[in-house]
Amino acid sequence: MKQLALFVATLFALGASAFNIPVIPLNWTTQYACAVDVPSRVLANVVTTQYTDNTPGSCVLRCDAAGFSYAGVEYSNECHCGTGLVGTPASAPVSDCNMACTGDPNLSCGGSWRIQIYKSPALPPGGWALQGCYLDTTASPAFGSPVVHHTFDTNLDLIDQCVQYCAHIGYPYSGVENATDCQCSFGLNPGAQIRSEDECNSLCPLPPGAGSEFCGGFQRLMVYQFRPN
Numbered sequence: 154m155k156q157l158a159l160f161v162a163t164l165f166a167l168g169a170s171a172f173n174i175p176v177i178p179l180n181w182t183t184q185y186a187c188a189v190d191v192p193s194r195v196l197a198n199v200v201t202t203q204y205t206d207n208t209p210g211s212c213v214l215r216c217d218a219a220g221f222s223y224a225g226v227e228y229s230n231e232c233h234c235g236t237g238l239v240g241t242p243a244s245a246p247v248s249d250c251n252m253a254c255t256g257d258p259n260l261s262c263g264g265s266w267r268i269q270i271y272k273s274p275a276l277p278p279g280g281w282a283l284q285g286c287y288l289d290t291t292a293s294p295a296f297g298s299p300v301v302h303h304t305f306d307t308n309l310d311l312i313d314q315c316v317q318y319c320a321h322i323g324y325p326y327s328g329v330e331n332a333t334d335c336q337c338s339f340g341l342n343p344g345a346q347i348r349s350e351d352e353c354n355s356l357c358p359l360p361p362g363a364g365s366e367f368c369g370g371f372q373r374l375m376v377y378q379f380r381p382n
Contacts, residue, residue, distance in 0.1 A: 194235075225270045279320075
């Protein structure tokens with residue numbers, strides 16, 4: 154019996170090690186590679202949904218879109234979204250998270266009462282300070298790599314939309330260009346060239362009755378830096 158148990162345990166370990174490392178979108182990070190879940194759940198204010206296309210990446214996207222800061226996959230098809238952790242979950246061996254995802258059999262999605270937990274990189278409470286208007290071209294980019302570009306459905310109140318988006322994905326630098334493009338980065342390019350703020354002269358609208366604001370310009374990036382409280 155001991156030999157049989159050892160054989161089964163070895164199979165589980167081999168199966169777990171055969172899974173690919175998942176790509177986690179939106180700059181989220183792995184909080185627990187495998188943790189013990191409990192009937193009362195280890196994620197706070199948890200919402201659990203079963204999906205036939207469940208993967209760590211798809212679960213993160215769903216939780217992020219719903220405004221949650223934690224995501225977890227469990228029992229192959231379960232996606233858990235929460236606002237935080239309930240206490241400190243007990244870590245489990247990675248080999249315990251041995252169930253293939255319903256959306257990709259090459260990835261693991263937890264196990265029986267075993268959950269893989271991911272966390273949003275959202276910045277802590279704080280504010281944003283204008284850094285100035287910068288030249289932004291292919292030859293002379295304002296931001297250092299990596300740079301995340303994002304376009305919203307509307308450019309209404311674009312600066313506020315952009316800084317909130319960058320804060321949500323964990324980037325402390327935000328910039329708007331030509332009244333359409335939102336950029337997020339970890340800092341200015343070492344060779345970034347500042348220009349007169351008069352060159353950031355593209356207008357984008359504010360809410361009704363509030364007028365408009367300057368949102369960068371053609372090849373000019375209006376840059377903001379996050380400052381924690």
